Amino acid sequence: MTDLLTLTxxxxxxxRYHILHGVxxxxxxxxxxxxxxxxxxxxxxTLRTIMGLWAASSGQxxxxxxxxxxxxxxxxxxxxxxxxxxxxxxxxxxxVKENLVLAARDGPLDDNRLEWIFGFFPALKRFWLSRAGxxxxxxxxxxSIARAIVEPRKLxxxxxxxxxxxxxxxxxxxxxxxxxxxxxxxxxxxEQNFHVAQRIGDAVLVMDNGRIVHRGAMxxxxxxxxxxxxxxxxxxxxxx
Amino acid sequence: xxxLVALDPxxxxxRDILPLLLPLILAVVxxxxxxxxxxxxxxxxxxxxxxxxxxxxxxxxTLVFGLMDVLNFGHGAFxxxxxxxxxxxxxxxxxxxxxxxxxxxxAVLAPAAILAMGVSGALGLIVERVLILPVYGQHLKQILMxxxxxxxxxxxxxxxxxxxxxxxxxxxxxxxxxxFGDIAIAKYRLLAMLVGLAVFLAIQITLNRSKIGLLxxxxxxxxxxxxxxxxxxxxxxxGVFMVGSALAGLGGTMxxxxxxxxxxxxxxxLTVMIFIVIIIGGLGSIGGCFIGALLVAMxxxxxxxxxxxxALVSNILLMVVILMWRPRGLYAVTNR
Amino acid sequence: xxxxxxxxxxxxxxxxxxxxxxxxxxxxxxxxxxxKAMNVATKICIFAALVASYDLLLGYTGTVSFAHxxxxxxxxxxxxxxxxxxxxxxxxxxxxxxxxxxxxxxLALGIGLFSLRVxxxxxxxxxxxxxxxxxVLASQLSWLTGGEDGxxxxxxxxxxxxxxxxxxxxxxxxxxGRTLTYYIVLVGSAAMILGLLRVVNSPFGRVLQAIRENRxxxxxxxxxTVFHLTYANCLAAVVAASAGALNALWLRYxxxxxxxxxAIMLDILLMVVIGGMGTIYGAVVGAAVFILAENYLQSxxxxxxTAAADAGLPLLPGLLHPDRWLxxxxxxxxxxxxxxxxxxxxxxxxxxxxxxxx
Numbered sequence: 001m002t003d004l005l006t007l008t009x010x011x012x013x014x015x016r017y018h019i020l021h022g023v024x025x026x027x028x029x030x031x032x033x034x035x036x037x038x039x040x041x042x043x044x045x046t047l048r049t050i051m052g053l054w055a056a057s058s059g060q061x062x063x064x065x066x067x068x069x070x071x072x073x074x075x076x077x078x079x080x081x082x083x084x085x086x087x088x089x090x091x092x093x094x095x096v097k098e099n100l101v102l103a104a105r106d107g108p109l110d111d112n113r114l115e116w117i118f119g120f121f122p123a124l125k126r127f128w129l130s131r132a133g134x135x136x137x138x139x140x141x142x143x144s145i146a147r148a149i150v151e152p153r154k155l156x157x158x159x160x161x162x163x164x165x166x167x168x169x170x171x172x173x174x175x176x177x178x179x180x181x182x183x184x185x186x187x188x189x190x191e192q193n194f195h196v197a198q199r200i201g202d203a204v205l206v207m208d209n210g211r212i213v214h215r216g217a218m219x220x221x222x223x224x225x226x227x228x229x230x231x232x233x234x235x236x237x238x239x240x
Numbered sequence: 241x242x243x244l245v246a247l248d249p250x251x252x253x254x255r256d257i258l259p260l261l262l263p264l265i266l267a268v269v270x271x272x273x274x275x276x277x278x279x280x281x282x283x284x285x286x287x288x289x290x291x292x293x294x295x296x297x298x299x300x301x302t303l304v305f306g307l308m309d310v311l312n313f314g315h316g317a318f319x320x321x322x323x324x325x326x327x328x329x330x331x332x333x334x335x336x337x338x339x340x341x342x343x344x345x346x347a348v349l350a351p352a353a354i355l356a357m358g359v360s361g362a363l364g365l366i367v368e369r370v371l372i373l374p375v376y377g378q379h380l381k382q383i384l385m386x387x388x389x390x391x392x393x394x395x396x397x398x399x400x401x402x403x404x405x406x407x408x409x410x411x412x413x414x415x416x417x418x419x420f421g422d423i424a425i426a427k428y429r430l431l432a433m434l435v436g437l438a439v440f441l442a443i444q445i446t447l448n449r450s451k452i453g454l455l456x457x458x459x460x461x462x463x464x465x466x467x468x469x470x471x472x473x474x475x476x477x478x479g480v481f482m483v484g485s486a487l488a489g490l491g492g493t494m495x496x497x498x499x500x501x502x503x504x505x506x507x508x509x510l511t512v513m514i515f516i517v518i519i520i521g522g523l524g525s526i527g528g529c530f531i532g533a534l535l536v537a538m539x540x541x542x543x544x545x546x547x548x549x550x551a552l553v554s555n556i557l558l559m560v561v562i563l564m565w566r567p568r569g570l571y572a573v574t575n576r
Numbered sequence: 577x578x579x580x581x582x583x584x585x586x587x588x589x590x591x592x593x594x595x596x597x598x599x600x601x602x603x604x605x606x607x608x609x610x611x612k613a614m615n616v617a618t619k620i621c622i623f624a625a626l627v628a629s630y631d632l633l634l635g636y637t638g639t640v641s642f643a644h645x646x647x648x649x650x651x652x653x654x655x656x657x658x659x660x661x662x663x664x665x666x667x668x669x670x671x672x673x674x675x676x677x678x679x680x681x682x683l684a685l686g687i688g689l690f691s692l693r694v695x696x697x698x699x700x701x702x703x704x705x706x707x708x709x710x711x712v713l714a715s716q717l718s719w720l721t722g723g724e725d726g727x728x729x730x731x732x733x734x735x736x737x738x739x740x741x742x743x744x745x746x747x748x749x750x751x752x753g754r755t756l757t758y759y760i761v762l763v764g765s766a767a768m769i770l771g772l773l774r775v776v777n778s779p780f781g782r783v784l785q786a787i788r789e790n791r792x793x794x795x796x797x798x799x800x801t802v803f804h805l806t807y808a809n810c811l812a813a814v815v816a817a818s819a820g821a822l823n824a825l826w827l828r829y830x831x832x833x834x835x836x837x838x839a840i841m842l843d844i845l846l847m848v849v850i851g852g853m854g855t856i857y858g859a860v861v862g863a864a865v866f867i868l869a870e871n872y873l874q875s876x877x878x879x880x881x882t883a884a885a886d887a888g889l890p891l892l893p894g895l896l897h898p899d900r901w902l903x904x905x906x907x908x909x910x911x912x913x914x915x916x917x918x919x920x921x922x923x924x925x926x927x928x929x930x931x932x933x934x
Contacts, residue, residue, distance in 0.1 A: 077470035089465040091458040383640045384913045391906030399894040512708045515701040556709045
């Protein structure tokens with residue numbers, strides 16, 4: 001199994017603050033890797049650094065054999081990365097359709113692919129011509145994910161998709177992620193909710209204080225409650 | 241998954257039409273105050289024409305700010321440059337300008353306007369690369385650099401053309417007025433209104449119907465996400481900046497013809513008015529900029545007629561009133 | 577050394593430079609008693625104080641105001657109008673100050689409360705709009721301000737050039753009311769600058785810098801940023817108005833061109849950037865360098881322009897004409913913002929600082 005994305009000793013500073021202290025990991029192709037950790041551990045910063053939204057101050061980031069740490073965000077995205085930020089960042093002034101038209105960089109919307117997406121998220125079809133700003137939180141999340149997969153992408157970076165959503169919608173998202181993975185996409189998913197993580201993750205990375213403190217199979221971590229306790233502490237209790 | 245389909249239909253977003261009605265309300269309220277319908281009509285047409293010209297000059301500035309958080313304090317330079325460049329065509333071809341034929345007049349006006357837009361747009365390219373790019377994201381330096389640019393441009397115009405005022409007579413067929421009963425409507429004002437309306441519609445259609453327009457609207461809201469979708473927003477920004485500069489050049493040409501004179505300080509003087517317009521409209525909002533321009537022009541014209549002394553500070557008063565009502569302008573752009 | 581506050585020049589060259597400037601200004605009436613030299617020296621004093629007060633805003637809070645000349649003008653006009661209307665008495669000067677300074681503070685308060693809540697860029701735009709409206713008002717309300725012509729007035733007896741205290745002494749200079757006025761300007765300006773130095777090094781000044789660095793963080797730490805910014809704005813306005821009052825006393829005249837014009841606003845911006853933002857000392861250095869250059873380099877430009885014209889060169893005579901002084905200043909300004917954002921003082925301090933610290 002080859003690795004699609006590799007981070008080697010990545011450091012990131014935001015202003016005067018040193019956030020990532022040498023992040024090392026590799027994401028195997030066609031798998032879903034969960035990135036877990038406490039609030040402030042550096043998970044979002046890691047995703048943003050991969051996207052080039054924060055510049056890595058040192059270290060290497062490699063996507064499919066190509067160094068990307070010095071590239072500009074648009075060029076990184078064009079290598080085939082779909083990004084779903086924590087804030088969802090749907091364009092609220094634009095309609096659902098316009099949001100997806102923009103996301104389809106390489107041409108007009110593909111009807112078959114749209115139907116595939118509507119299969120997970122019927123609400124998007126229903127509100128096709130409505131302003132995205134009027135959508136509910138869950139619908140915005142669906143739109144944000146739909147934007148990332150409206151064209152085939154190699155890698156998806158998804159930041160806390162289930163935060164604040166109702167259980168029914170979380171269920172829909174989990175099914176969606178499984179289906180995306182089956183279509184051959186590699187996923188790196190930041191998640192706070194351990195139950196969600198153990199249902200969709202193949203591999204797991206745990207971060208703390210800007211470093212990776214654990215890497216392994218999701219199933220192994222799911223079985224080892226002591227290890228969970230040590231790595232993730234009380235923060236997970238709240239979600240359980 | 242079925243429950244997702246069963247959601248209530250989205251409430252229609254409430255359209256905020258009160259600002260749209262403001263110019264209308266103002267015009268109606270002024271009618272009894274002014275008394276004579278013919279004076280009112282003349283003033284209203286004058287306001288619309290002036291407002292459209294201001295809108296043309298201000299639109300680029302507000303879009304550039306909305307898209308990239310860049311405020312060009314030297315925007316006025318493009319206005320003056322446009323006006324001066326137009327004289328390069330209009331003065332040597334004075335015989336065409338004097339000819340009493342609309343076609344001949346337009347045959348010289350059109351290239352003058354196009355050249356003005358071209359030179360201002362090209363200057364926009366230089367300004368963006370030299371003055372704005374190096375200090376991108378630093379407001380303080382941006383203000384200082386572009387203010388410096390304004391000084392240099394104004395002084396360069398003085399050095400090239402001299403400090404004197406250049407008279408720029410209106411083409412013959414655009415002089416005078418159309419008379420309807422006792423209402424006179426100046427021909428040039430009508431033309432200015434038409435051009436302004438055309439520019440406004442062109443901007444609206446671009447913003448709402450084209451992918452470039454979608455990108456601009458998306459970029460105004462969340463620049464980072466547009467980049468994360470794989471679009472090089474800096475190029476888009478440069479394009480918008482150049483178009484905005486070109487429009488300022490067009491507006492400068494029109495304003496110079498309106499005043500029938502050209503002077504290097506005109507950009508400087510108009511800058512203040514343009515700032516007030518885009519503040520009133522809400523920084524970054526094209527629709528707000530349009531209404532703001534109309535309001536400023538109406539207050540100037542009606543105010544100048546009713547209370548001439550007040551006209552000196554009418555813009556400031558208007559701004560204060562609007563900002564008391566809506567501290568971020570008529571249409572506050574989301575996410576800033 | 578209480579009056580000097582803890583903030584030293586922190587560079588030997590800078591200390592020497594400041595000392596030279598201060599000593600030169602102090603002895604000007606005796607060493608360079610000519611009218612031009614006296615005018616230049618006075619302008620340096622007044623602008624050093626004016627620019628220092630602007631630095632409080634620009635350098636220490638990071639807000640750009642285009643209304644500083646308005647406050648300068650308010651002080652200047654208040655004294656001028658009082659002396660014009662009441663007649664040449666000390667009471668009139670006092671009345672001018674008593675009206676002008678609070679008026680400046682009040683206006684600054686209004687602008688601050690109105691526009692400092694929102695973005696910094698708003699403040700810059702609104703101050704520009706207000707200042708231009710004020711300029712229009714000052715040049716139109718002729719019954720009060722004298723319109724474009726401004727107001728000339730007579731000074732109290734003690735300050736008049738005709739009042740001779742000591743006739744020609746050994747150095748060949750007479751001590752007159754003019755000399756006294758000069759020293760009032762010098763001492764007044766020095767007091768304002770030293771006062772500002774104390775302010776920026778007080779806890780209040782540190783809060784301002786915290787706000788400049790990161791407004792949200794300062795707010796999160798519990799500082800009422802709008803209050804602090806508005807307070808700084810008022811303080812700067814009062815100092816600017818005081819400098820304006822001194823300016824009026826020296827010129828015995830106040831008009832739009834000497835106090836309110838956009839050109840003076842640009843001069844202030846240039847002086848603060850060239851001298852070094854956020855240092856206060858930079859205001860002194862910037863004002864001295866700029867005003868000396870303005871007065872003595874312009875004639876050089878004139879000579880160069882004539883020479884270029886004689887040599888038949890195209891374009892150059894126009895570009896080098898002394899009236900195009902601002903063109904070169906503008907270029908210099910852009911270059912300094914870009915290449916020397918810390919100005920002369922910042923540069924000197926960087927040179928003085930040991931390498932290890934960087």
